[in-house]
Amino acid sequence: MFTTTPDPHxxxxxxxxxHAPKTAAAGVKAVAVALERGMAQAGVARTVRxxxxxxxxxxxxxxxxxxxxxxxxxxxPAEFCENGAKAIAExxxxxxxxxxxWAAHPIAELEGRSEFWLGSxxxxxxxxxxxxxxxxxxxxxxxxxxxLIGEHLRATTPERCVFYTSGRTANETAFLYQxxxxxxxxxxxxxxxxxxxxxxxxxxxxxIGVGKGTVSLEDIHRSxxxxxxxxxPGTNHPRMLSALVECRKNGGKxxxxxxxxxxxLMAFKDPQALGGIAGGGEKVADEFLQIxxxxxxxxxxxxxxxxxxxxxxxxGSVVDRHFVEAQTAGFAEYxxxxxxxxxxxxxxxxxxxxxxxxxxxxxxxxxxxxxVCWALGLTQQRHSVDTLKEIVNLLLVQGxxxxxxxxxxxxxxxxxxxxxxxxxxxxxxxxxxxxxxEAEFGIPFxxxxxxxxxxxxxxxxxxxxxxxxxxxxxxxxxxxxTEHTRAGLKRTGLTVHVSTKPNLSHVAHGRTxxxxxxxxxxxxxxxxxxxxxxxxxxxxxxxxxxxxxxLRPVSEHLLAEPVIxxxxxxxxxxxxxxxxxxxxxxxxxLIRDHIARVIPGFEDxxxxxxxxxxxxxxxxxxxxxxxxxxxxxxxFTVSPLEYLTPPAGHLILQTLRSHDQYNTTIYGLDxxxxxxSKARKVVLANPEDLAALGFADRELVxxxxxxxxxxxxxxxxxxxxxxxxxxxxxxxxPEANVLVHKDLVARESNTPGYKALTVRFERRQ
Ligand SMILES: Nc1nc2c(c(=O)[nH]1)N[C@H]1C(S)=C(S)[C@@H](COP(=O)(O)OP(=O)(O)OC[C@H]3O[C@@H](n4cnc5c(=O)[nH]c(N)nc54)[C@H](O)[C@@H]3O)O[C@H]1N2
Ligand SMILES: Nc1nc2c(c(=O)[nH]1)N[C@H]1C(S)=C(S)[C@@H](COP(=O)(O)OP(=O)(O)OC[C@H]3O[C@@H](n4cnc5c(=O)[nH]c(N)nc54)[C@H](O)[C@@H]3O)O[C@H]1N2
Ligand SMILES: [Mo]
Numbered sequence: 001m002f003t004t005t006p007d008p009h010x011x012x013x014x015x016x017x018x019h020a021p022k023t024a025a026a027g028v029k030a031v032a033v034a035l036e037r038g039m040a041q042a043g044v045a046r047t048v049r050x051x052x053x054x055x056x057x058x059x060x061x062x063x064x065x066x067x068x069x070x071x072x073x074x075x076x077p078a079e080f081c082e083n084g085a086k087a088i089a090e091x092x093x094x095x096x097x098x099x100x101x102w103a104a105h106p107i108a109e110l111e112g113r114s115e116f117w118l119g120s121x122x123x124x125x126x127x128x129x130x131x132x133x134x135x136x137x138x139x140x141x142x143x144x145x146x147x148l149i150g151e152h153l154r155a156t157t158p159e160r161c162v163f164y165t166s167g168r169t170a171n172e173t174a175f176l177y178q179x180x181x182x183x184x185x186x187x188x189x190x191x192x193x194x195x196x197x198x199x200x201x202x203x204x205x206x207x208i209g210v211g212k213g214t215v216s217l218e219d220i221h222r223s224x225x226x227x228x229x230x231x232x233p234g235t236n237h238p239r240m241l242s243a244l245v246e247c248r249k250n251g252g253k254x255x256x257x258x259x260x261x262x263x264x265l266m267a268f269k270d271p272q273a274l275g276g277i278a279g280g281g282e283k284v285a286d287e288f289l290q291i292x293x294x295x296x297x298x299x300x301x302x303x304x305x306x307x308x309x310x311x312x313x314x315x316g317s318v319v320d321r322h323f324v325e326a327q328t329a330g331f332a333e334y335x336x337x338x339x340x341x342x343x344x345x346x347x348x349x350x351x352x353x354x355x356x357x358x359x360x361x362x363x364x365x366x367x368x369x370x371x372v373c374w375a376l377g378l379t380q381q382r383h384s385v386d387t388l389k390e391i392v393n394l395l396l397v398q399g400x401x402x403x404x405x406x407x408x409x410x411x412x413x414x415x416x417x418x419x420x421x422x423x424x425x426x427x428x429x430x431x432x433x434x435x436x437x438e439a440e441f442g443i444p445f446x447x448x449x450x451x452x453x454x455x456x457x458x459x460x461x462x463x464x465x466x467x468x469x470x471x472x473x474x475x476x477x478x479x480x481x482t483e484h485t486r487a488g489l490k491r492t493g494l495t496v497h498v499s500t501k502p503n504l505s506h507v508a509h510g511r512t513x514x515x516x517x518x519x520x521x522x523x524x525x526x527x528x529x530x531x532x533x534x535x536x537x538x539x540x541x542x543x544x545x546x547x548x549x550x551l552r553p554v555s556e557h558l559l560a561e562p563v564i565x566x567x568x569x570x571x572x573x574x575x576x577x578x579x580x581x582x583x584x585x586x587x588x589x590l591i592r593d594h595i596a597r598v599i600p601g602f603e604d605x606x607x608x609x610x611x612x613x614x615x616x617x618x619x620x621x622x623x624x625x626x627x628x629x630x631x632x633x634x635x636f637t638v639s640p641l642e643y644l645t646p647p648a649g650h651l652i653l654q655t656l657r658s659h660d661q662y663n664t665t666i667y668g669l670d671x672x673x674x675x676x677s678k679a680r681k682v683v684l685a686n687p688e689d690l691a692a693l694g695f696a697d698r699e700l701v702x703x704x705x706x707x708x709x710x711x712x713x714x715x716x717x718x719x720x721x722x723x724x725x726x727x728x729x730x731x732x733x734p735e736a737n738v739l740v741h742k743d744l745v746a747r748e749s750n751t752p753g754y755k756a757l758t759v760r761f762e763r764r765q
Contacts, residue, residue, distance in 0.1 A: 016682060016698070016718050019675035021138050024281040025241060026082065027263035029672075030550040031271045034085030037667065041093035046551060048456050050092045050522055051085060053550050057612055062546035063087050063168055063521045066412035066540035066663070068217050069239045078604035081238030082271070083659070090501075092551050093124025097502055102128050102137035110204030110507045115477060115734065116666035116680075118502045125555035126232040132511045141565070142559065143244065145514050146702050150571030152494040152512070152727040156466040158185035158446070162456050165191040165425045166473025168521070170547065172240035172536035172591045174416070174423035176584060177471055180569040182424075183439065183579060185246030187450030191425050192473055192663075193417050194453035198749040200410040201421075203388030207396075207635045209628035212418060214407035214621045215371055221246045221656055222405035225367035227360075228285070229257040229296060229391075230377020230755075233265015234673060235659045236409055237375075241268040245282045252405075253367070255360055258377065259293050259654070259725040260684075263673035274486070287360060291350050293652045293728045294381050294644035294756055298349035299357065300390035301641060304334070305341040317363055320399025328396055330636035337638040350642035351709035352623070352726050369405030370398060377654070381756040384746040385506070386639035393636050401634070402625030411510040412540040413663075417737035419538030422599060422617070427452045436598045443578055453479060454750045460488025468510065468678060469568070471561065472518075477664040480740035480752040481712070498564055503664060517558050525560045529695070534558040536609050537619075538617065543619025544602075545614030562588060568659045592624075637721040646727055646758055651689060654755040655733040655740070665732050673730075676720065685729040687721035693761065697721040701761040703731070707741035716764060729759065 001116040007012075025240040038047035053059030055069045062083035101121060108116065126727070127145045128137040140148075153161060165174065193201075201211035208214070220226060220243040243263055244254050256265035261682055265288065269281035277341055291299060311318040324331050343354050348355070364370060365608065372391050379382060392408065412418050422431055427450040434445050451459055457479055459465050468475075468489065473752035479485045485508075488493060492510035499506070500520045506513070525530040525548075534548040559567075566585035584591045589606050596605040601617040608615045620626045627634040644652045657663070658671035658680065671676045674684070683703060690697065696719075703714045714736060724730060731739075732753065744753035 009120040012117050013681060014669060014678035015213065015540070016679035017677045019677070021261070021675045021723070022263040022673045024236060024269055025673060026271050027190065027269035027281065028271060030082035034082045037086050038089040041089040041095065043094060047089065047090050048471065050088045050551060054084060054088060058548070060521045060549050061415055061537045061545070061574045063091065063415050065237050066415050067239045068419060068539040068541045070217060079371035086533070087662055088522060090119070090662070090665060090667060093122050094554060095120070095640060096554050096603055097121045097124045097136070099126055099139045106135045106136065107507050108135065111504070114666070115504055115664050116669065118504065120156065121502055123500055123554045124502060125517060126557045128515050130509060130513045137515065139562050140514070145516060146567045146571040148512065148514065148699055150468050150493070150495060153184065153572040156493070159188065160465055161186055161467040162190065162451060162465050162469070163458070164453070164456070164470045164473060164475050165189065165420055166471065167192045167196070167417025167420055169420055169561065170537055171419045171423050171595065172415055172535050173471065173565060174420040174425050174587045175595050176562050176565045177590055178424040179437070180565055181577065182445040183569065183573055184444065185446050187427050187429060187446055187448065188456070189425050189427050190453040190456045191420060192414060192478060194419055194750065195478060196411055196413050196417065196594045197379055197385035198374065198751045199746050200388055202385045202749040203392060204408065204410070206629060207389055207392045207637060208401065209617055209634070210621060212542055213409045213540060214401055214619055216616070217243060219405050219407060220244070220371060220409070221250060221719050223247050223252050223369050223371045224405060225255070225363055225370045226251050227257065227370070227372045227620070228265065229372060229374045231263065231373060231375035231411055232258070232656065233261045234262055234268070236657060238264070240411065241393070242270055243285060244268070245270065248283070253286045253291050254361055255287045255289065255363065256260045256285055257289045257291050257299065258298065258314065259291055260727045260730065261290065261723055267759060287363070288353055289356055289360065290725050291352060292643070292652050292725045294383070294434070295350035296378055296385055296640055297387040297390055297639065298346050299352065300387065300394055301338060301639065302341060302346045302357045302363065303361050304338045304393055304397065306358060307364060307394070308335055308338050310365055317534070319397055319611055321745050323399035323625070324335045327627065328634045328636060329631055331349065332394055333541055333638055334636035345641070349641070357606050364394070364398070369403055370395065370400050371405065371407055371409050373409040373411050374672050375411045377755060379748065380751055380754040381644070381752055382399065382746055383642040384751065385748045386642065387758055389637045389639060396634055396636060401621040402623070407622060416537045418540060419541070419544070422538055423595070440594055440598050449619070452750055454742060454745055454752060457481065457485050457488060460485065460491060465491070467496070468492045468494070468500055470499050471637040473663040474503040474505045476508045477503065477734040477737065480737055480744070480754070481742040482738040483732070484742060498561060501665070503635050516564055517555070518564060519549065519553055519558050519560050521549055522546060522551045522553060523553045523558070525549060528586045531591070533588045535588065536592070536614070542617040542619060543614055544609060544617060546609055570578050604761060644756055645758065650758050650760045651685060651727060651729040653683070653703070653705070653729045653731060653739070653757040653759040654669070655731055655736045658732055674722070679718065679719045680732045680735055682720050683717050683729050683731045684720050684722035684724055686724050686726050689726060690719060690721055695719055695761055695763070700764045702758050703736070703739060703761060705739035705741065705757045705759045707758065710741055712739045719761065
């Protein structure tokens with residue numbers, strides 16, 4: 001009998017395979033996987049053309065992550081990583097989702113599909129609509145689509161409209177989009193940043209006067225000590241590993257703090273260097289602290305205690321006294337609060353030994369230039385803002401700001417999430433920003449704060465949103481409490497998704513719904529009166545630079561994002577609106593001219609962004625060791641100790657990314673470094689915890705989360721014994737998002753508590 005292997009893209013979930021976790025990241029296998037994915041999606045010629053332009057000065061910015069490229073040094077001919085290459089393959093695919101696809105698949109069927117299946121159908125080729133009572137999406141002309149949007153927006157009031165943004169959106173689109181929402185009269189501008197690094201902004205702004213990181217790529221290379229906390233760079237920021245290896249080559253040390261022994265934190269085989277092809281690779285972390293989920297605040301308080309105790313024993317050995325006296329406030333209170341420490345409780349909270357913490361404190365004492373890097377392991381818990389402020393305290397004690405090799409480094413996610421915020425994608429705009437917009441455009445803009453993403457979920461569920469517009473992204477699967485969010489989205493009158501590929505948000509639609517297909521980063525953008533256009537991006541280290549796609553789009557019907565925004569605005573606000581939307585969409589230089597006049601740091605934007613490497617935005621802590629807080633100084637803060645303890649019979653569950661996904665876009669079913677393949681509905685837990693709870697490895701369970709007396713259930717997950725810290729477990733995002741109660745959020749920032757769920761398991765019969 002003749003059989004063929006089924007196409008892996010045609011399944012939603014397979015039979016789980018478990019292998020030993022890897023002890024090093026990348027190597028030649030990474031290159032092989034990258035090329036194989038590219039060829040399968042886009043063919044040889046597009047793959048080669050695409051990959052060679054990634055992150056080159058005349059090419060496009062990799063849509064994979066926000067890690068910067070070198071601006072001083074030479075770039076390698078292939079300046080990308082395995083996962084960047086997968087992102088490109090995913091976007092430059094020649095598979096298409098045509099009107100025939102929508103005709104063949106009723107929405108009710110698509111709702112039951114996985115993100116993996118939906119996303120691997122390919123790029124959407126034409127705008128489609130579903131009207132009240134219809135069961136399928138069907139084609140609609142662009143003109144009719146914009147008319148429909150205009151009608152819905154005019155029929156309601158601005159506070160009942162929401163404009164969501166995903167962080168891949170370039171500066172030009174973002175600026176135009178916020179201008180559109182504000183011209184209508186609302187600051188309802190939630191974005192993926194609300195779910196991501198919002199806690200970082202809430203910790204940094206009041207303490208150091210900027211919401212962004214204070215280091216450059218060269219600082220990482222020159223640092224004496226880099227702490228990598230709550231971050232999995234081997235998968236999510238692979239090019240960061242080269243920087244860490246370079247730091248170690250220059251004599252620096254690296255400390256990793258993570259509940260999981262992630263492969264990329266242990267060792268790295270640079271796929272671009274000869275040494276990366278064979279051998280065990282370069283060591284990454286000198287010390288690995290396997291912390292309990294949520295234990296970082298206790299750790300940083302203990303490190304503060306140890307540094308100050310050392311200063312007391314040996315005055316002048318730790319504290320940068322001149323800096324602390326001249327540039328900071330609140331040191332005395334901080335020192336007092338850290339004087340006493342309950343070691344037993346600290347060990348319980350962190351799962352670490354006192355000796356381990358003392359070792360790291362000694363490394364800090366010895367270092368004259370320390371950087372702390374962090375990502376979501378620190379931003380998505382109830383006490384995240386306090387944890388991050390505690391990091392600032394540690395950096396301030398030793399004066400680690402505005403010095404080569406030192407500073408705070410929140411490692412951002414989406415490639416332009418930082419730029420979108422700079423452009424005004426923010427539900428809480430400052431008075432200065434609104435005043436500058438008004439001066440530029442001569443019309444009034446709203447000042448009242450709008451909804452961020454969790455408030456949007458609440459408003460949707462309460463039936464208080466008529467129009468939900470999504471500039472990229474996948475709100476349903478990215479947000480918490482999936483079933484509640486789904487119900488809320490279905491209560492709206494109109495959902496509009498500007499997208500490249502199908503996802504589950506498209507089928508959790510309002511009574512009327514539009515999917516508007518757009519160009520991606522890799523696509524050439526040349527259908528303008530002003531000729532071929534480029535866009536600009538701000539990376540995680542505040543470098544603003546150009547990005548220009550080169551590939552021929554898969555369909556002639558795609559419109560560029562700024563054009564879509566401009567035409568929505570014209571349809572809603574009328575052609576005689578004082579803002580010249582059309583002119584800006586035809587020539588992005590005009591958008592940049594407005595930005596140059598409205599946003600500080602962008603003066604002479606059009607000229608400076610055309611220079612070889614673009615330009616770096618000003619950062620007072622980094623550039624001049626000054627702090628633009630309300631008191632004109634950096635601020636020490638005092639937070640009470642807080643950590644997560646699971647009640648009896650429960651574990652603390654974090655949700656994370658596999659090596660084979662980009663957020664809600666699933667590239668494949670192979671979490672290679674962790675040895676989990678073919679399936680994603682798994683829970684990784686410490687074998688001793690599983691035994692203590694009476695469960696066996698590979699058992700099939702329902703996962704139940706508990707929050708404030710409410711329960712949520714995720715059905716049919718496989719338990720996998722895994723070397724995570726005791727008392728902790730991990731499951732993949734977005735499959736586990738049904739478990740995250742929407743009121744489980746970080747204090748102040750309101751970021752969902754994606755890394756702080758209390759769960760138990762129930763055996764399935
Ligand atoms: N290939 C790829 N690249 C990406 C993305 C992607 O999905 N795929 N997503 C992009 C986006 S938007 C973002 S924001 C970033 C995300 O980058 P990461 O923050 O690296 O993403 P996560 O997979 O959520 O990993 C969180 C890490 O924190 C650890 N962790 C969890 N809880 C704790 C804790 O309490 N304490 C400590 N110390 N550690 C903890 C986890 O074990 C894990 O290693 O990556 C960006 N880059
Ligand atoms: N449980 C859990 N949930 C999380 C997280 C977590 O760690 N755990 N992390 C959170 C974080 S950090 C983030 S940033 C959010 C991510 O939230 P989002 O940014 O909303 O989600 P993405 O999955 O990145 O969006 C993918 C979709 O974007 C569209 N797209 C891709 N490229 C383009 C483009 O160039 N233009 C346009 N218009 N559309 C495009 C495609 O249609 C694709 O389906 O999720 C959050 N959710
Ligand atoms: Mo993110």
